[in-house]
Amino acid sequence: MTFHTILPLEIVLDGIDDPKRMRRTVEIRTGGMLLEVEPVGDGCGRIVRLLDCPLDAYLDPALNPGNLIRMQP
């Protein structure tokens, strides 16, 4: 893995060895799709990536990484 960025790597990678600062994610299946989400409390999760979904789901702005979705109880 090679970085080509103007930001110093010590800033980019700061905290990468600290498990407390890295995201804890879970996989949930919703609407026929398998999503990796980061639970943020109150039954909501932040989408990290789509793992299994129809191709058109990638064009749905509501399913972009970083968006909040309601997780099933």
Add this chain to the structure above:
Amino acid sequence: MSAYDMTGPVNPPEGPVPGDGEQGRASGPVQAVQQLGQTTVPQTESNIFCMTIIGQIEGHIVLPPQNKTTKYEHLIPQLAAAEQNPKIEGILVVLNTVGGDVEAGLAIAEMIASLTKPKVTLVLGGGHSIGVPIAVAGDRSFIAETATMTIHPIRLNGLVIGVPQTFEYLDKMQERVVRFVTSHSGISEARFKELMFKTGELTRDIGTTVIGPDAVKDGLIDAVGGIGDALAELNRLIAQRKQPAGTGGALQ
């Protein structure tokens, strides 16, 4: 449901809701807010897909959360979906990136370059480092007057072995970037390398920061412009592509 799916935009329940009166004739999005309580109203369908490349381009390693990242594993199928979806006729790529993973950046650039649909790129703010190949990957590229692009060599990171092969490997990696940029833009290899290895310009590195009009002067970017120019050009390319063969319409 996707705003671009084959069944069309999300529609509110058909027919007026009992007791709805005048509201039964309200427009679709208004109905959605009233009846479903949604603040995210259905998107008006556009024939242009806008892709944003923001912050760090994340590759094989998940970056710590202080980074704002663009995930290549989302962008790649997104581009495949845009190429496949018949409702999308053109792709607009908007960049404001500080660079990131070489492999991921080149993968995105290659994907954009190989799309058959018209694609236009626009650099706003910055298109640095590995953002440069992405910025030149479209059929036509624009840069905002105040936007900058930093052209500098790839640095070594991780486990470095002090042998000549390490330098050769790095040189090969760099050559991939140079080759892509020079074959997809008007800049010559000699000029691009001159900018890349210039000393005295950057405080912590060697290389050059080119600002909007300078990028155009060197042939790296096609024109200085904003969102209006980029969209007008994309619409022109779409119209040109729609012209039947033999009437002067050429693909891209």
